[in-house]
Amino acid sequence: MDSILPPPGGSSRITELLICMTVVITTTIILNVYMVQIVSTQLRESIKSIESKLVNLTIPKPTTPIVPPDLVTHTDDLDSDSSSNDSICINIGGSKFHTTLKTLTSSSHENYFSAKLRFNELQDPESEGMTPPSFFIDRDPTHFRHILNYLRDGDCHLTSLTSISELLIEAQYYSLPGLIEQLEEKLTLIQKEKDLGKSEEKEYKLVHVRNLSNIDSVFKTWMERGYEFEQIMQVLQQNVGGGVVASPISPSRNRSNLNPGTPGNEGGDSFRFVIVFSKSLTNADVTFFDRLMKSSG
Numbered sequence: 001m002d003s004i005l006p007p008p009g010g011s012s013r014i015t016e017l018l019i020c021m022t023v024v025i026t027t028t029i030i031l032n033v034y035m036v037q038i039v040s041t042q043l044r045e046s047i048k049s050i051e052s053k054l055v056n057l058t059i060p061k062p063t064t065p066i067v068p069p070d071l072v073t074h075t076d077d078l079d080s081d082s083s084s085n086d087s088i089c090i091n092i093g094g095s096k097f098h099t100t101l102k103t104l105t106s107s108s109h110e111n112y113f114s115a116k117l118r119f120n121e122l123q124d125p126e127s128e129g130m131t132p133p134s135f136f137i138d139r140d141p142t143h144f145r146h147i148l149n150y151l152r153d154g155d156c157h158l159t160s161l162t163s164i165s166e167l168l169i170e171a172q173y174y175s176l177p178g179l180i181e182q183l184e185e186k187l188t189l190i191q192k193e194k195d196l197g198k199s200e201e202k203e204y205k206l207v208h209v210r211n212l213s214n215i216d217s218v219f220k221t222w223m224e225r226g227y228e229f230e231q232i233m234q235v236l237q238q239n240v241g242g243g244v245v246a247s248p249i250s251p252s253r254n255r256s257n258l259n260p261g262t263p264g265n266e267g268g269d270s271f272r273f274v275i276v277f278s279k280s281l282t283n284a285d286v287t288f289f290d291r292l293m294k295s296s297g
Contacts, residue, residue: 089134095141096134103151112174143167150179158183161190195284202278203285204230209273218275227277235272 088104090097104113116135146167150156156179158164164186171179205227209215219229281289 086133090144091134091136092139092141092144093137095144097141097144097148099148099151103148106151107176107178109175109177111176115175139170139173143170147171147174147176147179150176150182154178156182156186158186161187164190195287196282198280199283199286201281201286203281205277205279207275207277209275212273215273215275222275222277225279227279230276230278232276233274235274 086101087098088101090099101117104117105111107114110118143163143166146156146158147170150171156167158167164183168180168183168187171183205222207218207222209218215232223229
């Protein structure tokens, strides 16, 4: 069998081709490395340029602090006369009341109004078509003028039990401890006066007197105790069948009509006198007796 041999001069050509390929690959690698270095150098220069510009850049500071609208309050500037005297409209159940921010926040304790203003619940007058600013409260407006008068003057002049009781509910709603204390004191005083006041009920005392000469001293004693004279009766005591029968005669409010005589001495008959005194009971007494009767029943 014939052996396969490269043609004459073939090995030298292969070597040349290999050398050429090696040169091409090496050149390509060198060019790529060079390009990478160039790009890296340009990037570093660009970064340095940007950094230098940022260092020299100055940002202007705002002349006034920027506060989000929902965080703006109306109580921060109440120390100035212009803001504290700003007019404000409060719509209470459809009735409008005009006052100032200073009046609404005059209480030493935080109340309903100062809290409402602190959380900026004022309606925008431009969007609502109102002047001045306003807010709505879903309450009965009947006693709100007394609320404003208290915030202005620090006092309440109501005397009616019903009105005071109703205003107390409003004062509790609006968180006004000073007004609540005043109203509770008024209610306590009114209740005491009512308890000590006279009722239509009366207490009666029957005082028996055997001798007409003692009547004056009896009158003096019971009148000093606060009782009033109602009536005096002359009673005839008679011995009938071994027993005593008392018959009232001459009921009168006039002592001059009494008969001091003692008829029928031989029969053991005699006169005696019954004096009726009365005193009005207080409401507290009536309440006590009612409870006593209910408990005993």
